[in-house]
Amino acid sequence: MFVLGIDPGLTRCGYGLVERHAAGRHRAVAAGVIRTDPDADLPVRLAELQAEVRSLLGEHRPEAVAIERVLFQVNARTAMQVGQSAGVVMAEAAASGCRVALYSPNEVKSAVAGWGGADKEQMEQMVRAQLGIDRPLRPVDAADAVAVALCHLATAPTALAAEAAR
Amino acid sequence: MFVLGIDPGLTRCGYGLVERHAAGRHRAVAAGVIRTDPDADLPVRLAELQAEVRSLLGEHRPEAVAIERVLFQVNARTAMQVGQSAGVVMAEAAASGCRVALYSPNEVKSAVAGWGGADKEQMEQMVRAQLGIDRPLRPVDAADAVAVALCHLATAPTALAAEAAR
Numbered sequence A, B: 001m002f003v004l005g006i007d008p009g010l011t012r013c014g015y016g017l018v019e020r021h022a023a024g025r026h027r028a029v030a031a032g033v034i035r036t037d038p039d040a041d042l043p044v045r046l047a048e049l050q051a052e053v054r055s056l057l058g059e060h061r062p063e064a065v066a067i068e069r070v071l072f073q074v075n076a077r078t079a080m081q082v083g084q085s086a087g088v089v090m091a092e093a094a095a096s097g098c099r100v101a102l103y104s105p106n107e108v109k110s111a112v113a114g115w116g117g118a119d120k121e122q123m124e125q126m127v128r129a130q131l132g133i134d135r136p137l138r139p140v141d142a143a144d145a146v147a148v149a150l151c152h153l154a155t156a157p158t159a160l161a162a163e164a165a166r
Helices: A042-062 A076-095 A105-113 A120-131 A140-155 A157-164 B040-059 B076-097 B105-113 B120-131 B140-155 B157-166
Strands: A001-005 A013-018 A027-035 A064-068 A099-103 B002-007 B012-018 B027-035 B064-068 B099-103
Touching: A001 A042, A001 A076, A013 A140, A013 B064, A027 A042, A027 A140, A027 B120, A027 B157, A042 A140, A042 B076, A042 B099, A042 B140, A064 A076, A064 A140, A076 A099, A076 B040, A076 B076, A076 B105, A099 A105, A099 A140, A099 B040, A105 A140, A105 B140, A120 A140, B002 B076, B002 B140, B012 B040, B012 B140, B027 B040, B027 B140, B040 B076, B064 B140, B099 B105, B099 B140, B105 B120, B105 B140, B120 B140
Parallel strands: A001 A064, A064 A099, B002 B064, B064 B099
Antiparallel strands: A001 A013, A013 A027, B002 B012, B012 B027
């Protein structure tokens, strides 16, 4: 089972594809950042993001897409852009037949690092530990996206059990 | 030239297709509301909206899509859902090769009714007057979307002049 984790954003949208292993040691298959041209108009950037996400879904055919939920931030304009990006990703993922799950930043931190107050460095260390990776995960948006995928694998036991029973 | 106006939303997304006439009397070609199932999950609803918008774009092949800009409202959750819907529409429209323009509610009111404080009833009357329609425009989301298209026709003179010179 492949899970595609997404840390949504317009300028930088992190993605991380994780393969589930029954023994619990999951494997990171691909991770990176989708960037769109900051000088382009918003609709063009959203269309770029849409095309990149569609390409990722077509290439890797994940069974589930886990997306970090957008919370309102101090900067309302940025929050709205991140929300619009998340909307585009959600629509593409659902249209491709994937299960789509949303997780708040706190849920991701709790699932991966054990508590909701974990900072970025602790999160990256926990992600590396869970995946058995001994070098730093960069860029950081990609590490965040991998964490969202791991959160899904940790917190969707019903779906996974059903899959295992097949 | 056809302009597709969109009043974005997840539960109700208004659309109005207006054909430009050189004499100034534009013509409403199609108007309606895209609804998605309120009981379905958010990603599924966004995918439904995406499919409907793609179908509209494919059927009518507008040259421009004019979308009402989402402003932050009292209800942040609703604003985010409307923003996500707008994001999906923007991505689809830009991907299909349309020009995409965003207008604030005040810009739409100013362009169509002559001042930014016009209420819904005044807006509907002005839309009907501009289109030569003698019966009420319903549902109201469709009338709003037609107003956004009329706003684009009124405020995109450069693009229209360039088109006319061809």
